[in-house]
Amino acid sequence: MGRAIAEDLETYFVCRHAASSAPASGESYLAVDLTEKGSVNDLVKRCRPDVILHLAALADVDACEADPTRAYRLNVDATRNLVSAAGDAKIIYVSSDHVYDGAGANREADVRPTNVYALTKLWGEDIALSANAAALRLNFFCLGTEKKEGFAGWLTRSFRSKQPLRLFGDVFFNPIYAGFLPGILARVVERWQRGTFNVGYHGPGVSKAEFAMRLAARLGLSTETCVVASVGDAQLKTYRPRGMAMNVEFFEHAFGMRLPTLDRCLDSFCDDWRAWNDSDLLRLSDDPR
Numbered sequence: 001m002g003r004a005i006a007e008d009l010e011t012y013f014v015c016r017h018a019a020s021s022a023p024a025s026g027e028s029y030l031a032v033d034l035t036e037k038g039s040v041n042d043l044v045k046r047c048r049p050d051v052i053l054h055l056a057a058l059a060d061v062d063a064c065e066a067d068p069t070r071a072y073r074l075n076v077d078a079t080r081n082l083v084s085a086a087g088d089a090k091i092i093y094v095s096s097d098h099v100y101d102g103a104g105a106n107r108e109a110d111v112r113p114t115n116v117y118a119l120t121k122l123w124g125e126d127i128a129l130s131a132n133a134a135a136l137r138l139n140f141f142c143l144g145t146e147k148k149e150g151f152a153g154w155l156t157r158s159f160r161s162k163q164p165l166r167l168f169g170d171v172f173f174n175p176i177y178a179g180f181l182p183g184i185l186a187r188v189v190e191r192w193q194r195g196t197f198n199v200g201y202h203g204p205g206v207s208k209a210e211f212a213m214r215l216a217a218r219l220g221l222s223t224e225t226c227v228v229a230s231v232g233d234a235q236l237k238t239y240r241p242r243g244m245a246m247n248v249e250f251f252e253h254a255f256g257m258r259l260p261t262l263d264r265c266l267d268s269f270c271d272d273w274r275a276w277n278d279s280d281l282l283r284l285s286d287d288p289r
């Protein structure tokens with residue numbers, strides 16, 4: 001998420017970006033290991049930020065389940081280190097819709113952590129909220145970056161190459177297009193409020209299968225190689241919640257902004273996708289338009 005929105009964040013903020021790994025060419029990231037208190041203190045002293053956007057996590061659900069100690073270090077201890085170094089800075093802690101597993105649109109009080117990832121993200125929230133923090137429970141979709149493909153990037157690439165896909169018809173969510181996040185984050189800072197808020201597209205959740213079909217239809221891509229399946233039949237290593245859709249009214253009311261609908265998110269993604277495919281960098285052999 002950080003790499004996907006870094007450039008657009010500059011429209012609203014003067015940014016210093018930090019990451020644990022060496023930057024790719026053209027990137028100017030500050031090195032930090034958030035699990036090391038000294039490293040975090042040095043970073044904060046050096047940047048003296050007004051706002052800290054805390055995105056770092058062990059976000060791989062299976063990796064969290066396989067190694068809960070590592071998940072705890074990254075999702076909980078690292079947040080504690082940041083909180084203790086932050087001073088007066090506002091902290092935006094990015095949490096996840098994975099903390100839910102209920103029917104319909106979950107409200108902020110409806111948490112139901114069902115795996116180590118969800119549990120450690122909730123713990124991280126609690127620690128962040130002991131400081132001057134807003135915890136945003138979100139899900140987003142994007143094309144992704146060179147380093148990591150996003151959900152929508154994976155879908156469009158698979159549709160185009162006619163790869164067989166199993167799409168879950170019983171996992172519900174309401175992800176927002178990452179392109180909207182910088183503007184949303186600017187509004188959060190402008191109308192600052194501490195607390196926990198759901199952030200997704202405005203409207204009822206859809207299944208992952210329906211999301212994929214709607215995306216393909218908008219781009220005129222074939223879904224002939226897709227089958228709709230149940231997550232229960234997928235024999236995944238770790239339990240995945242089915243009901244992650246979120247009610248976003250609390251956020252909208254608190255920050256005085258209407259979040260975009262799914263249609264608007266898909267339209268915006270499709271515009272960016274077409275522009276991206278037109279770029280010299282990633283010219284593709286067949287033109288889907």
Ligand SMILES: NC(=O)c1ccc[n+]([C@@H]2O[C@H](COP(=O)([O-])OP(=O)(O)OC[C@H]3O[C@@H](n4cnc5c(N)ncnc54)[C@H](OP(=O)(O)O)[C@@H]3O)[C@@H](O)[C@H]2O)c1
Binds near residue numbers: 019032057074140
């Ligand atoms: N992906 C989703 O669909 C999704 C949905 C809801 C919420 N979220 C939340 O959104 C946030 C971003 O997720 P993501 O998908 O972008 O995750 P990601 O691709 O795995 O990125 C996590 C980032 O954390 C950094 N990091 C890991 N260990 C670190 C350490 N010890 N010190 C400093 N940085 C460290 C990594 O830096 P390097 O690049 O240097 O390794 C990486 O940039 C997470 O908090 C996640 O829980 C994600």
